Amino acid sequence: MADACNSRSLSWLVKPCRPDPRREIIAHPSLETVHHHHNLRPSAVASASAAAPIMSLPDDLLLECLSRVPPSSLPALPLVCRRFSLLLDSPAFLRLRRAHGRLRRTLHALALSDLGLLSSASLPVDAPLASAWAPSYASTVLPLEALDGSFSFSHARVAAVGRSIYIIGRGATLRYDTWTGAVAPRAPTIFPRKKFAAAAIGGKIYVAGGVARTSAVEEYDPTADAWRVVAEAPRQRYGCVGAVAGGVFYIAGGLRVGGGGGEGGRLDAHVCAGSMDAYNVEAGAWVRGRPGAGTVAGAAAAVPGGGCVVGACGTGVHVYVVASHAVELSFWRWEARARRSGGGEWARLEPPPISARAGLGGALRFSCAAVGEEKVVALVHVSVGCGGGGRRGSDAVAVEGAVLVYDIKGGEWTRGPDLPPRLRRAAVACVEF
Amino acid sequence: MSTESKEILVGESSQAKPEKKTIVLMASDGDEFVVDVDDITNQSEMIRNLISDMGGTDGLQVPLLNVTAPVLAKLLELFNVSNKNDDDEEVTQKVKELMEAELNMMIDVLGAANYIEATSFFDLSCKVLADKFKGMSVEEVREFLNIECDFTEEELQQIHAENAWAFD
Numbered sequence: 001m002a003d004a005c006n007s008r009s010l011s012w013l014v015k016p017c018r019p020d021p022r023r024e025i026i027a028h029p030s031l032e033t034v035h036h037h038h039n040l041r042p043s044a045v046a047s048a049s050a051a052a053p054i055m056s057l058p059d060d061l062l063l064e065c066l067s068r069v070p071p072s073s074l075p076a077l078p079l080v081c082r083r084f085s086l087l088l089d090s091p092a093f094l095r096l097r098r099a100h101g102r103l104r105r106t107l108h109a110l111a112l113s114d115l116g117l118l119s120s121a122s123l124p125v126d127a128p129l130a131s132a133w134a135p136s137y138a139s140t141v142l143p144l145e146a147l148d149g150s151f152s153f154s155h156a157r158v159a160a161v162g163r164s165i166y167i168i169g170r171g172a173t174l175r176y177d178t179w180t181g182a183v184a185p186r187a188p189t190i191f192p193r194k195k196f197a198a199a200a201i202g203g204k205i206y207v208a209g210g211v212a213r214t215s216a217v218e219e220y221d222p223t224a225d226a227w228r229v230v231a232e233a234p235r236q237r238y239g240c241v242g243a244v245a246g247g248v249f250y251i252a253g254g255l256r257v258g259g260g261g262g263e264g265g266r267l268d269a270h271v272c273a274g275s276m277d278a279y280n281v282e283a284g285a286w287v288r289g290r291p292g293a294g295t296v297a298g299a300a301a302a303v304p305g306g307g308c309v310v311g312a313c314g315t316g317v318h319v320y321v322v323a324s325h326a327v328e329l330s331f332w333r334w335e336a337r338a339r340r341s342g343g344g345e346w347a348r349l350e351p352p353p354i355s356a357r358a359g360l361g362g363a364l365r366f367s368c369a370a371v372g373e374e375k376v377v378a379l380v381h382v383s384v385g386c387g388g389g390g391r392r393g394s395d396a397v398a399v400e401g402a403v404l405v406y407d408i409k410g411g412e413w414t415r416g417p418d419l420p421p422r423l424r425r426a427a428v429a430c431v432e433f
Numbered sequence: 434m435s436t437e438s439k440e441i442l443v444g445e446s447s448q449a450k451p452e453k454k455t456i457v458l459m460a461s462d463g464d465e466f467v468v469d470v471d472d473i474t475n476q477s478e479m480i481r482n483l484i485s486d487m488g489g490t491d492g493l494q495v496p497l498l499n500v501t502a503p504v505l506a507k508l509l510e511l512f513n514v515s516n517k518n519d520d521d522e523e524v525t526q527k528v529k530e531l532m533e534a535e536l537n538m539m540i541d542v543l544g545a546a547n548y549i550e551a552t553s554f555f556d557l558s559c560k561v562l563a564d565k566f567k568g569m570s571v572e573e574v575r576e577f578l579n580i581e582c583d584f585t586e587e588e589l590q591q592i593h594a595e596n597a598w599a600f601d
Contacts, residue, residue: 052579053537061547064555068563079571079592082583182595 311366
C-alpha cells in the first residue's frame with residue numbers, strides 16, 4: 001500500500017513537467033532558436049542580473065507577463081535588456097498574445113523615395129476599420145551614406161517579420177520597426193533585384209525574380225542579417241509578385257527574362273503572365289502542377305482565363321490573386337491540394353471594384369496584404385501620368401492610393417480610407433502585436 | 434512524516450465542520466499546510482487532477498518541491514481572498530499591494546501559481562504586473578524590476594542612433 005502510494009506520489013511529482021496544452025503554445029523550439037542564434041541561454045542572462053527577481057522566471061512565464069502588456073507600453077520593453085528584446089522578438093510572443101486575445105493588427109503603408117525620404121502611415125484593421133490612416137511617424141530622411149553602392153527603392157517590396165517591416169529595394173534593404181519608428185540599414189539581397197517576388201514565411205523572407213542574370217531564390221534570416229541562395233527557380237521572372245500560403249512561397253506573374261538559351265534577354269509577355277511557381281520552403285522543393293494545368297511546363301498553376309497576375313497575397317492555405325485582363329480585373333483564390341503531387345483548385349471570387357480601364361495606357365499597380373485569415377487588403381495605384389485624362393467619372397473608384405478591403409468570409413469588397421497623398425506608390429504590410 | 438502541521442484557515446471555519454475534507458500541502462522546507470479541498474481545487478487545476486487521479490483525498494499529502502513556506506502561505510492567503518469574492522476586484526487589489534510592497538514575493542507567488550496550475554489566479558497576477566508597465570519609460574521599467582541594462586555600449590549607441598533618426 002505504501003509502495004503504491006509512493007509510486008503514485010511520484011507520478012504526480014513529474015506532473016508539472018507534463019506539457020500543459022496552453023503552455024505548449026510557447027513551445028521551446030522557438031525560444032531555443034532565439035537563444036541559439038544569440039548564444040544566450042536564459043540562465044546566462046539571468047545570472048547577469050541576478051538581483052532582479054523577475055529574471056529568475058523561466059522564459060515562458062516571463063513571456064506570459066510580457067504578452068499581457070498594453071500595446072502602448074510595448075515599444076519601451078525591448079530596450080530594457082537583452083533578454084526582453086529576444087523574448088519580444090520571438091514568435092512565441094505573438095502566439096501568446098493571440099492566445100490571450102490581445103493581438104491587434106495594423107496595416108502599415110510605406111513609401112520610400114530614392115532621395116531617402118521615408119513616409120509611413122498606419123491603419124488599425126481589427127473590426128471596425130478605422131476611418132483614416134494615421135501618420136505613423138514624421139517623414140524621415142534616411143542618411144543615404146549609411147547605404148553602400150548604388151541602390152533604388154522604386155518598386156521596393158515589403159515583408160513583415162514580427163513587428164519589423166523589411167523594405168527590400170534594389171541593392172539595399174531597410175528594417176522599419178513599427179513599434180518605435182526606428183529605421184536601420186540591413187544587408188541587401190545578394191543579386192540586385194527590381195520588381196521581384198517577396199514574402200515572409202516562418203520568420204524568414206524569400207525573394208525571387210526581378211533579375212536577368214540568375215534564377216536564384218534567396219532567403220533572408222533577420223537574426224543573422226544575411227541572405228543566402230536556397231534554390232534555383234524554374235524560370236526567371238521580372239515584374240512578378242510573391243505570396244505565402246501553407247508553407248509554400250508562390251512566385252506569380254511577370255515576364256520571362258533571360259535563360260532559355262540563345263534568346264537571352266528576350267521578353268515574351270505571355271509566357272509567365274498568369275502562372276505561378278511554388279517553392280515548398282520546408283521541403284526545399286518546387287511543387288509541380290499537373291501536366292497541362294498551366295500554360296507553362298512545370299509551373300504549379302496558372303490563373304484561369306489568361307489573366308496577368310498583378311497582385312497576390314496568401315493567408316492560411318489560400319493564395320489570393322488579382323489578375324488583369326484586357327478590360328477587367330478578376331480575383332481568385334488558389335488552394336493547393338494537400339498531396340505532394342501538386343495541383344489544386346481555383347475559385348473565382350468577386351472582383352475588386354475597379355475597372356482595369358482605369359489603368360488603360362498605364363499600369364495598375366497593386367500591393368496586397370492579408371489581415372489574419374479574415375481580410376485581404378489591396379492598395380491600388382496607377383502609374384503616374386496614366387489613368388486620369390478623359391476617363392474621369394467613368395469608374396466609380398478613383399484609383400490612386402485607393403484601399404480596397406476584401407472580407408474573406410462575407411466575400412465582399414469594401415472601400416477603406418484612401419492613403420494620404422504624400423504616400424505615393426506605397427507598399428502595404430500587415431503587422432500583428 | 435512531520436508530526437506538527439500548521440492549520441491554515443482556507444475558506445470559512447474549515448476546522449469546525451468535520452465533514453469538510455482537507456488535504457495537506459507540503460512546502461519545500463517541510464512545513465505542512467492543511468487546506469480545504471474545495472477551496473484548493475477551485476484554484477489549482479493540478480491538485481484537482483491529482484485528486485481525481487488518486488481516486489480521493491484521504492490522507493493526501495502533496496509535496497510542492499518548488500514552493501517555500503512563506504510563498505505558499507501568501508499564495509493560500511490570496512486564494513482565500515479570491516474564493517471569498519465573486520469578482521476579481523478584491524484579489525487584484527491584494528496582488529497589486531503585494532507587488533508594490535514586495536515585488537520579489539509577488540513574483541515567487543506568480544511562479545508558484547503557475548507550478549500548481551492555478552490558471553486564473555496566474556492570469557490575473559500576470560496582468561497586474563503587465564499593467565504596471567503602462568506609461569513607464571525604459572529607465573523606469575528597469576528601475577522597477579531592478580534589471581540591469583546589459584546592452585553593450587555599441588548596441589546602446591546604435592539603438593539611440595536608430596531612434597533619434599526616426600524621431601528627428
